[in-house]
Amino acid sequence: MNVGVLASGSGSNLQALVDACVGDAPARVALVVSNREDAGALDRARAAEIPIYHLSDPEDGDALLGAFRNAGVQFVVLAGYLQLVPESVVRAFEGRIINIHPALLPGFGGKGMYGINVHRAVLASGSTISGATVHLVTAEYDRGPILAQWPVPVLPGDTAESLRDRVLAIEHELLPAVVLASAAANRAARLPVKGPGFGAGPVGTVDLSDERS
Ligand code: GRF
Numbered sequence: 001m002n003v004g005v006l007a008s009g010s011g012s013n014l015q016a017l018v019d020a021c022v023g024d025a026p027a028r029v030a031l032v033v034s035n036r037e038d039a040g041a042l043d044r045a046r047a048a049e050i051p052i053y054h055l056s057d058p059e060d061g062d063a064l065l066g067a068f069r070n071a072g073v074q075f076v077v078l079a080g081y082l083q084l085v086p087e088s089v090v091r092a093f094e095g096r097i098i099n100i101h102p103a104l105l106p107g108f109g110g111k112g113m114y115g116i117n118v119h120r121a122v123l124a125s126g127s128t129i130s131g132a133t134v135h136l137v138t139a140e141y142d143r144g145p146i147l148a149q150w151p152v153p154v155l156p157g158d159t160a161e162s163l164r165d166r167v168l169a170i171e172h173e174l175l176p177a178v179v180l181a182s183a184a185a186n187r188a189a190r191l192p193v194k195g196p197g198f199g200a201g202p203v204g205t206v207d208l209s210d211e212r213s
Contacts, residue, residue, distance in 0.1 A: 001026060001027045001028070001074050001075050001182070001183035001186070002027075002028055002030035002031075002071065002072045002073050002074045002075070003017070003021070003027050003028065003029050003030060003073065003074070003075050003076070003077055003179060003183075004029075004030060004031045004032075004033060004067075004068050004071060004073035004075070004076045004077070005017065005029055005031070005032045005033070005041070005076075005077045005078075005079050006033045006034070006076065006077070006078050006079070006081040006085065007032060007033075007034055007039060007041035007078075007079045007080050007081055008034055008035055008036050008039055008041070008080055008081050008082040008083065009039060009040065009041060009080040009082070010039075010040035010041065010080070011032075011039065011040050011041025011042075011043075011044045011045075011079070011080065012168065012172065013079035013080060013100055013171055013172060013175050014029070014032060014041050014044055014045070014079050014080075015044050015172075016171070016172035016173075016175060016176055017029060017077065017079070017175055017176050017179060018044070018045075018048050018050065019176075020176030020179075020180060021176075021179075021180075025180060025183075026180060026183035026184050027075070027179050027180055027182075027183035029045075029048075029050050030050070030051070030071045030072055030073055031050070031051050031052070031053060031067060031068065031071035031073055032044075032045035032050055032051070032052050032053070033052070033053045033054075033055050033064065033067060034052070034053075034054060034055065035054075035055050035056075035058045035081075035082075035083050037054050041079070041080070042054070051071055053067040053071075055067070058083035058084070058086075059084075059086055060086070061086030061087070061088035061089050062088070064085075064086060064089050065088065065089055065092055068089075068093075074096065075093070075096045075097075075098075075179070075182065075183070076089075076093050076096060076097040076098070076137075077097075077098055077099075077100075077175070077179060078097070078098065078099040078100070078137060079100055079175065080100075081099075082114060084141070085097070085137060087139060090137055090138065090139060094138075095136065095187065095188055096187075096188065097136065097137040098134055098135065098136055098137060098147065098178065098179075098182075098188060099134070099135055099136075099137050099142075099144070100132060100133070100134050100171055100174070100175050101113075101118075101132065101133045101134075101135065101142060102118050102119065102130075102132055102164065102167045102168065102171060103118045103119075103121075103122055103130055103131065103132070103133065103167070104129070104130060104131045104132075104133055104149055104151065105133040105135060105142055105143075105146060105149070106142075106143070107125075107127075108121050108122055108125075108130075109133075109141075109142030109143070110141065110142050110143075111141075113142070116160050116161070116164060119160040119161075119163045119164045119167070120160045122154060122163065123154065123158060123159075123160060123163065127154055128153065128154050129151050129152070129153060129154060130151070130152055130153075130154050130163060130167055131149055131150050131151035131152050131167065131170065132149070132150055132152075132167055132170045132171045132174050133146055133148070133149045134146075134147045134148045134149075134174060134175060134178045134191075135147055136188055147178055147188055147189065147190050147191065148174055148177070148178050148190065148191035148192075148193075149193060150170050150173070150174050150193065151193070152166050152167055152170050153166075174191075177191055178191055
């Protein structure tokens with residue numbers, strides 16, 4: 001399965017995915033797209049000899065679809081992408097476009113909930129648990145069906161930064177796990193909940209009306 005990754009930032013999740021897509025893994029990162037020419041994610045892609053595309057106008061759905069088409073992209077991953085994906089792209093990849101979010105959705109999602117803001121909000125809420133969520137992208141941001149959630153504890157004395165780092169470490173396992181399971185199933189796959197004190201959640205795949213082979 002050819003994966004297209006959209007990233008605006010340092011690209012550590014992209015790196016985790018690239019590192020997992022080796023040998024006979026059923027997925028490969030075929031294209032990395034960024035709205036920022038100076039994104040660390042593009043440097044990582046260059047280092048891994050993965051084609052890159054600079055999307056100068058993030059609202060240009062045709063340009064993005066064209067770049068995906070040229071690279072044979074079959075599945076799209078938003079890994080720290082800080083722009084809205086044009087609706088035409090979300091529609092074209094319905095059921096095959098996922099996002100990783102650094103908290104347990106539906107809490108701490110939506111407008112303004114990105115980057116360190118998320119972890120600040122979790123700490124301010126007094127929650128003793130946070131985690132990472134991978135979900136399908138739909139027209140409603142941060143609201144698509146959840147594919148996988150892995151919790152991490154919030155520890156006494158945590159700062160937003162220390163919590164971010166603990167969540168990020170989990171993200172680096174969770175995202176490749178979802179992508180590889182989806183590639184093996186040839187459809188967006190659900191993973192069980194993993195973590196201390198958590199039983200197994202639902203496992204399986206998501207039913208999609210618009211399946212592609
Ligand atoms: C991650 O925390 C991801 O969940 C969020 O943005 C961050 C991106 O980090 N959407 P990186 O660029 O992958 O290092």
